Amino acid sequence: MSLSPRSLSLPSAMMAALALSACSAAGSAEPDASQSTITSPAAAQDTAEAPDRREVNALSPRAVLTYDGGLMTVDTGTGEVTSTEAEGFLRLNNAGDGRHVLVSAGQEFRLFDSGLIVDGHGDHHHYYKQAPALTGSGVEAAEAGHVVAHEGRTSLFADGTGTITVLDSAAFSDGKITADEVEEHSADAAHHGVAVPLSSGDLLLTQGTEESRHTIQVLSPRGEVLAETADCPGVHGEAAAMPTPEGDVISLGCENGPVIYRNGAFHKVPVAEAYQRSGNQAGSHGSPIVLADYKSDPDAEQERPTRIGLIDTRTNSMTTVDLGSAYWFRSLARGMAGEAMVLTGDGELNILDEETGQIIHEVKVVEPWEEPKEWQSPAPAVKVGADGFAYVTEPAAKKLHVVDVAAGTVLSSFDLPETPVELTVVTGDAEASGHAHKG
Secondary structure (H helix, E strand, C coil): CCCECCCCCHHHHHHHHHHHHHHCCCCCCCCCCCCCCEECCCCCCCHHHCCCCEEECCCCCEEEEEECCEEEEEECCCCCEEEEECCCCCEEEECCCCCEEEEECCCEEEEEECCEEEEEECCEEEEEECCCEEEEEEEECCCEEEEEEECCEEEEEECCCCEEEEEEHHHHHHCCCCHHHEEEEECCCCCCCCEEECCCCCEEEEEECCCCEEEEEEECCCCCEEEEECCCCCCCCEEEEEEECCEEEEEECCCECCEEEECCEEEECCCCCCCEECCCEECCCCCCEEEEECECCCCCCCCCCCEEEEEECCCCEEEEEECCCCCCHHHEEECCCCCEEEECCCCEEEEECCCCCCEEEEEECCCCCCCCCCCCCCCCCEEECCCCCEEEEEHHHCEEEEEECCCCEEEEEEECCCCCCCEEEECCCCCCCCCCCCC
16 A cells, blocks of 8 residues: 555545445455555654643643534634534544544544643653644545444444444554554445444444445454344444453444344343434443433434434343423433433433432533534534543534533533534544534
């Protein structure tokens, strides 16, 4: 695999990604070296040595948000907002290193540096700040889709080809992605899919087509199928839960009840309804419970559920809690102690004990709102940083709120110059996996 000396034009990028997909066998970690999906222009910024870099005694988290026209970065210590222009509808994914964000931008994943740097020196650390910026490096991906950071590795899924790019999360630290840092895999066909790098070195991935997807596999590094289920129609949404002594535990949403990968095999979660979709999930590595949305009306043009699901990955079971107010796919998050959090249309951040389903706090954060007809439109979102605080957007007021999860109180609010759409939070510390992806 060779580096491209400049960014490919859009048609060239699509051709390169399609050619790579055609040449890659499922599970292959040795792609054709003549085909590269890496974009690393000669002008790419070496963000590790930016001229404005300065040492500080501690780091305040930075919230990265999208708006119509680019990205906003909010320093939650000072309230300072830095804007970065970028075209198109943008989606945000933590890269897994605690510093960088992967921006899904149509036909590529673009690497964005939040400007928070932790430099370890044995028994102590040094902390630095610099201006946030797009680094100029990225990965070509036809219909850039899901990004999953798990156990120190990060996977990128290209829906338009089924190509999967996997690399160590630490590889993003210098602001560049080089060909020798990535391994390429491929699903059997293009589809809206996801891949999860497992701590064993194996790869969990979905299989399907643009018309249908119902299969999940675990492949060895050599491409051998180690586990498989075809009982997951409409597979969408994944989350990692507390691992067992035998390895990772991953929950995935289906349209007939979730599926759990545990101890090397897939396990079906029984549900009462013929149709039950949990296509958006939020997990915690410290908890065996996965928080999920709960949809049960197959005929609804736009279902607005009030129930959430709590999936127990130990017993392959799920309980529901009715919150009495609707939510949407950007409403789900997990606390550092495993708490389940749901931002509902009545403006409250509901903080629940994930084991019992009991509500610990109901925090009034934003004004009442309703899920928009188009999922790309602005509406409140919630994310939790590695600092344990919850960050909530309020697009109608152009605000970002910070919530102390343990105390159940709003700590601070920041004015934004633009209407926010997507949100992620970077703290400098490597963060657990977790994302929401409508589709």
